[in-house]
Amino acid sequence: MGLRIWAVMQKEFIQTLRDRRTLLLLLSIPIIELFLFAYAIRMNVDHLRTVVAGAEGAECYAYVQALEASGYFDVVAYVDDQAEVIRAIDGGRARVGVVFPPTFARDLQRGTAQVLILVDGSDFFPAQTAYGMAGVTAQDYGFSVMVERLERSGYDTRFLHPPLDMRMRILYNPDMSDLVFLLPGLLAMLLQTQTLVLTSAAIVRERELGTMEALLVTPIRPLELMLGKIIPNIILVILDMLLILALGTGLLRVPFRGNVLFFFAVSALYLLSGLGLGILVSSISRSQKQTQQIVMVVVLLGAILSGFIFPRYAMPKWVQMVGLLFPLTYFLGISRGVINKGIGWSVLRPSVLSIALYVLVVLGVAVVSFRRRLE
Amino acid sequence: MIDLQRLRAVLRKELTQLLRDRITLLLIFMMPLLELFFFAYAVNLSVDHIPTAVCDLSLDVRSRDFIDALVASGYFDIAEYAAGEADVIAALDEGRVRAGIVIPPDFAAQVARGQGEVLIILDGSDTYSVQAAYSAATAIAQHHALDLMVEKLRRQGQTFELMPVESSVRVLYNPTLDGLIFIVPALIAMLLQILTVNLTAQSIVREWELGTIEQLLATPIRPLELILGKLLPNLIIAAVALVLIALIGFVGMGVPFRGSVLLFLFLSLLFAISGLGLGLLVSTVAHTQNEAESITSMLMLLSMLLTGFIYPREPMPAIVRLVGDLIPLTYFVRIVRGVVTRGVGLTLVWQDVAALAIYAALAMYLAARFFHLRLD
Numbered sequence: 001m002g003l004r005i006w007a008v009m010q011k012e013f014i015q016t017l018r019d020r021r022t023l024l025l026l027l028s029i030p031i032i033e034l035f036l037f038a039y040a041i042r043m044n045v046d047h048l049r050t051v052v053a054g055a056e057g058a059e060c061y062a063y064v065q066a067l068e069a070s071g072y073f074d075v076v077a078y079v080d081d082q083a084e085v086i087r088a089i090d091g092g093r094a095r096v097g098v099v100f101p102p103t104f105a106r107d108l109q110r111g112t113a114q115v116l117i118l119v120d121g122s123d124f125f126p127a128q129t130a131y132g133m134a135g136v137t138a139q140d141y142g143f144s145v146m147v148e149r150l151e152r153s154g155y156d157t158r159f160l161h162p163p164l165d166m167r168m169r170i171l172y173n174p175d176m177s178d179l180v181f182l183l184p185g186l187l188a189m190l191l192q193t194q195t196l197v198l199t200s201a202a203i204v205r206e207r208e209l210g211t212m213e214a215l216l217v218t219p220i221r222p223l224e225l226m227l228g229k230i231i232p233n234i235i236l237v238i239l240d241m242l243l244i245l246a247l248g249t250g251l252l253r254v255p256f257r258g259n260v261l262f263f264f265a266v267s268a269l270y271l272l273s274g275l276g277l278g279i280l281v282s283s284i285s286r287s288q289k290q291t292q293q294i295v296m297v298v299v300l301l302g303a304i305l306s307g308f309i310f311p312r313y314a315m316p317k318w319v320q321m322v323g324l325l326f327p328l329t330y331f332l333g334i335s336r337g338v339i340n341k342g343i344g345w346s347v348l349r350p351s352v353l354s355i356a357l358y359v360l361v362v363l364g365v366a367v368v369s370f371r372r373r374l375e
Numbered sequence: 376m377i378d379l380q381r382l383r384a385v386l387r388k389e390l391t392q393l394l395r396d397r398i399t400l401l402l403i404f405m406m407p408l409l410e411l412f413f414f415a416y417a418v419n420l421s422v423d424h425i426p427t428a429v430c431d432l433s434l435d436v437r438s439r440d441f442i443d444a445l446v447a448s449g450y451f452d453i454a455e456y457a458a459g460e461a462d463v464i465a466a467l468d469e470g471r472v473r474a475g476i477v478i479p480p481d482f483a484a485q486v487a488r489g490q491g492e493v494l495i496i497l498d499g500s501d502t503y504s505v506q507a508a509y510s511a512a513t514a515i516a517q518h519h520a521l522d523l524m525v526e527k528l529r530r531q532g533q534t535f536e537l538m539p540v541e542s543s544v545r546v547l548y549n550p551t552l553d554g555l556i557f558i559v560p561a562l563i564a565m566l567l568q569i570l571t572v573n574l575t576a577q578s579i580v581r582e583w584e585l586g587t588i589e590q591l592l593a594t595p596i597r598p599l600e601l602i603l604g605k606l607l608p609n610l611i612i613a614a615v616a617l618v619l620i621a622l623i624g625f626v627g628m629g630v631p632f633r634g635s636v637l638l639f640l641f642l643s644l645l646f647a648i649s650g651l652g653l654g655l656l657v658s659t660v661a662h663t664q665n666e667a668e669s670i671t672s673m674l675m676l677l678s679m680l681l682t683g684f685i686y687p688r689e690p691m692p693a694i695v696r697l698v699g700d701l702i703p704l705t706y707f708v709r710i711v712r713g714v715v716t717r718g719v720g721l722t723l724v725w726q727d728v729a730a731l732a733i734y735a736a737l738a739m740y741l742a743a744r745f746f747h748l749r750l751d
Contacts, residue, residue, distance in 0.1 A: 021662065025669040032673070036680055039695060045687050063540070089547060091723040092713065108540065115542045121549030122716040124557040125687045131544055131552065132510045138542035139517060145540065150528075162520030163527070164441070164491040168509065171467055173499025176509075181502040197672075201665050286398065288664045289577055293402040296569075296672070300410055304417050309685075311473070311503050313426060315417050322413070333470055340500035347469050 004220050008228025012202070016232060030190050030240050031247065037182045038252050045129045047074045051088045053081050054100040059108050063115065066141040067098065072133040085118055095120045096130045108145065172340040180255070183248045184335035185308045187241060191267060192274045192328045193299050194240060198233040199278025204291045222371060230275050237271060257342030266334055269355055273327035276362035283369040302326040330355045377603065381596050385604025393608055403574070403612060407566040407620050415628055418558050422507040426454035428463045428472040433482035441493065444519045445476065450511035463496055473497070473504040486523065548716050556631065559624040560711040561684045567617055567643065568650045568678060568704050573671050574609045575654025580667040598746060606651050613647045633718025642710055645731055649703040652738025659745035678704045706731045
């Protein structure tokens, strides 16, 4: 049996290594992904382009200065009225508009000043940041005006400070680096995508080219054929994983807090689930085109529903249930747990057992449907 | 130059192949629908109701007030009460909660002395929650502290209005910061690109791989007619899919459509053509369907990250933005946000429209050149 598997493996290796371009693509895509995540993705937006209308007098400019000093707003133009502000936002020239009423200075004296802040709501992150920061800076400014006024009225402001202070501690990722958060997810995502794509493609391709039958008239058994086709893929995927891990923790300095061996052991288990899924996909689809469509859906839905980018607890219950169909969902918690949090078997036991169960079920179903397909 | 009869022959072959394979056809239409559906319901861009562990070692009026203020904001849901800081961290470790609040003993007295200190612990392995929690907690604590201070000053006999400025923030086009309004227009654009690029790349590379392209070219059909015959059915599929997903998005999910529908459809056509051109380019580079798949999924990922589809383009380094400029979705995301969400007309988005038109023409031209090169 081992000898026959070895023969198939050799064939697969030769086919893979011969096709340099595909190999290059396979190895380079994850690296490109890693660097993109490392350097391109910033969810924090600052220096939002801001236009100001109706700014007259020192009070208005002091307020504008406070906005700019926060680092979140860059004033790019002063305009006459609100209509022009809206035109600037409509045209995408500005994200934020600040509109002062003509009576701002007088209202400020009376303590009833109002500023209108308009935010471009067509893009999410800028809108969210502008929304939050506009309120905070207005409060800051109000506070400084208040202190100044108390000083003028002879109040000793040296001891005037908010009586409550907040210390914020961010566990696992004190600098709030997006990469620290994304690397474990990226690894999990990569392992699933690569195994799924490679396995299903390898099987469907043989079938479409008609070489599957040719292979099966040889003494080889279906299970051996499958194993032989899969092992080279596993080796490739593991290579990819090591590469990403080395680059991520070495070059990009993402800390790896947990036990590396434990991580590899669970990853191996997780790989099997991707393989099972791949065999399943290839045995239900009839052509490479169909396989591609199904794989695309699995990859995309996996990315969305597993918690890779968007937290699962914020999703409706039934969407969370659908997410449980993807092995990525289970592995993500493990990957983040081991890499970011440094936790191990004692805490992660339920997740590991879920993956094991998933592997058993999916491999079982896959083998049955692969057999049936051959007959 | 183009013979209509020969073109019709290629079209007939393509349509027969397409319609014969019902399952694939069904998949082609189902995929965008599934994605639209799940994306729309799964993507909750504004994270609130963050599960939180509370460790209140003080249990007095002040600490209760502060916790109430956090819960009332809607950002924090108390998932459990912990006995100490270690328990809070254990709950975070195990992923039961994403945030923790620790209030030291004797909080009320500390506040009276002006030295109250609250500890907020956040799960840094989940950027989304951490950012929402960070800014919410900061704002709430600041607000709460100012309230306390104002209360104290009032007691000391300060009578004038203590917070002299109020800002009212109005979010245009999307007053409640509804995630669907952000995501659906851009998602429709994204799905349209995936569909046009993948279909085109796949169907041409398949002919190359199976060697049937030589057979086709040995007939009197010219390369241009062959390409057109391949592209037109894809354009029709894309148009049908577009109408389908737009109906579901704008009618079914109730996402407002503020601009001109005709303008949107016309610009979508332009965008679909640029997608076909890009697919054609991919097909001239890729040798096998596998390679085409690798390239298109890479493209999909780049499109998700670099075009402003989810992540803002402003903070990206210039070189990364430049890579994004090579993807037609970059222009079209800005166009749909303008035409659909902001309801503006051509005068305000013409630059992106012009860029898209140039893109479509250039992609087609280059693809045709490469196609000829590959034939020789």
